[in-house]
Amino acid sequence: MDQRFQNLLATAQDKCDGNGLRLTQKRKQVLNILIEASSPLSAYEIKDLYAKQHNENIKPMTIYRALEFLVEANLVHKLNLNNKYIGCARAKCCEHHGYSQFLICVRCGNVEETNVDPVIYEHLVQQAQAYQCEIVMPHLEVACICVRCK
Amino acid sequence: MDQRFQNLLATAQDKCDGNGLRLTQKRKQVLNILIEASSPLSAYEIKDLYAKQHNENIKPMTIYRALEFLVEANLVHKLNLNNKYIGCARAKCCEHHGYSQFLICVRCGNVEETNVDPVIYEHLVQQAQAYQCEIVMPHLEVACICVRCK
DNA sequence: CACGCATTGTTACAGTATAACATAACACAA
DNA sequence: TTGTGTTATGTTATACTGTAACAATGCGTG
Ligand SMILES: [Zn+2]
Ligand SMILES: [Zn+2]
Ligand SMILES: [Zn+2]
Ligand SMILES: [Zn+2]
Numbered sequence: 085m086d087q088r089f090q091n092l093l094a095t096a097q098d099k100c101d102g103n104g105l106r107l108t109q110k111r112k113q114v115l116n117i118l119i120e121a122s123s124p125l126s127a128y129e130i131k132d133l134y135a136k137q138h139n140e141n142i143k144p145m146t147i148y149r150a151l152e153f154l155v156e157a158n159l160v161h162k163l164n165l166n167n168k169y170i171g172c173a174r175a176k177c178c179e180h181h182g183y184s185q186f187l188i189c190v191r192c193g194n195v196e197e198t199n200v201d202p203v204i205y206e207h208l209v210q211q212a213q214a215y216q217c218e219i220v221m222p223h224l225e226v227a228c229i230c231v232r233c234k
Numbered sequence: 235m236d237q238r239f240q241n242l243l244a245t246a247q248d249k250c251d252g253n254g255l256r257l258t259q260k261r262k263q264v265l266n267i268l269i270e271a272s273s274p275l276s277a278y279e280i281k282d283l284y285a286k287q288h289n290e291n292i293k294p295m296t297i298y299r300a301l302e303f304l305v306e307a308n309l310v311h312k313l314n315l316n317n318k319y320i321g322c323a324r325a326k327c328c329e330h331h332g333y334s335q336f337l338i339c340v341r342c343g344n345v346e347e348t349n350v351d352p353v354i355y356e357h358l359v360q361q362a363q364a365y366q367c368e369i370v371m372p373h374l375e376v377a378c379i380c381v382r383c384k
Numbered sequence: 385c386a387c388g389c390a391t392t393g394t395t396a397c398a399g400t401a402t403a404a405c406a407t408a409a410c411a412c413a414a
Numbered sequence: 415t416t417g418t419g420t421t422a423t424g425t426t427a428t429a430c431t432g433t434a435a436c437a438a439t440g441c442g443t444g
Contacts (some may be wrong), residue, residue, distance in 0.1 A: 106410090108422070128399065146423070148401065153422095164314035164375070167400080187367050196365050201357050208354070208376055215346050216381035217337050224374065225314070226358055231366035256441095258391070278430070296392070298432065317431080 092119050092175050096159050099175070105157055113138070114150040115171065118160055123193055124168030127151060163188060163195070165225045173197040184223040189230035200224055242269050242325050246309050249325070255307055263288070264300040265321065268310055273343055274318030277301060313338060313345070315375045323347040334373040339380035350374055 096115060100107040107115075117133050118125060125133070127147050134142045151169055154160035158181040160169050165188050174181065174197060183200040200223075212219045246265060250257040257265075267283050268275060275283070277297050284292045301319055304310035308331040310319055315338050324331065324347060333350040350373075362369045 106421080108409095110423075126399085127401080143425075144401075145403095145425080149423080164317075167314075185361070187362055187365055189367070190370055196367070198361065201361060204354050204357050207351050211335070211348065211351060212337055212376070212378055215337055216384075217339070217346070217378040218384060220340055220377040220379055222377060224376070226362070226374070227370040227372060228362055228367040229370060234366075234368060256390080260392075276430085277432080293394075294432075295394080299392080 118171035268321035341383035
């Protein structure tokens with residue numbers, strides 16, 4: 085396996101250990117698949133890759149459980165725009181995961197994860213206040229066309 | 235039927251006529267259900283309501299086709315956050331439908347549709363440029379907790 | 385009317401996600 | 415260590431969401 089993947093996994097392990105979360109084997113295997121893919125995968129694409137890599141069938145329920153944990157731990161994000169899951173691009177650099185913004189290419193599916201611009205965040209909060217809403221915002225998804233697809 | 239719904243439907247009809255789009259009976263019936271609901275519905279919730287209102291079973295395919303048309307015509311929006319559809323809150327007031335922003339309550343599902351703040355839009359465009367991405371952005375979805383659910 | 389095109393009908397199926405209950409692994413205290 | 419409660423995993427079944435493919439119908443235009 086690529087050294088970079090090893091580092092990401094090790095960092096993820098540390099993050100979980102430090103927060104009392106259990107990054108079990110199944111969860112780590114699912115995370116590994118997403119990190120290696122480096123582009124979003126559907127739950128059933130993960131299922132198929134798992135079956136190939138481990139030469140062992142795995143049930144959807146198991147995948148969804150692992151994903152639920154990983155999303156909760158901010159190691160993986162669920163993209164609603166295309167209904168896929170992606171390994172966090174910032175697992176290595178950010179101890180405290182803030183609000184993310186995803187530029188999602190509607191043609192090739194490539195994704196760039198960045199921080200939500202503070203100016204944008206402030207404007208969103210203000211607008212929400214006009215409706216007396218409190219922003220929860222796990223993240224922001226922006227549809228775009230990437231440089232390779234133009 | 236409520237007078238306001240009548241007006242919304244009439245406006246929708248005018249918009250379609252003016253753009254060479256055919257707002258057929260089935261499409262209008264689906265739009266009507268969404269307008270009356272005033273909160274997001276899943277495709278199969280629409281199916282059930284249709285069956286009740288018209289005392290007639292309707293196939294999913296038919297619903298999805300109507301929704302595809304209505305979304306294309308900007309009379310209905312698809313919310314990716316909760317995988318539901320909502321009648322456009324601005325069908326009456328806006329001839330040219332710009333970028334929308336939705337404040338979606340993660341507790342009760344209530345939705346507020348507004349315009350995307352120009353400042354936010356400009357920042358998004360600039361950030362996208364850093365990745366040489368071109369923003370497509372049909373809309374922005376922001377998870378929040380509404381005033382009634384706090 | 386005849387033709388082309390858009391819409392709708394119909395069947396079958398693919399893809400996504402969760403409920404419910406059983407079993408196994410683990411943490412921790414007696 | 416052994417019991418005990420908790421968390422994780424296994425297993426089966428089922429609900430929910432969405433589309434492919436082809437047939438039939440309607441509609442506007444020459
Ligand atoms: Zn992240
Ligand atoms: Zn692309
Ligand atoms: Zn709208
Ligand atoms: Zn609410």
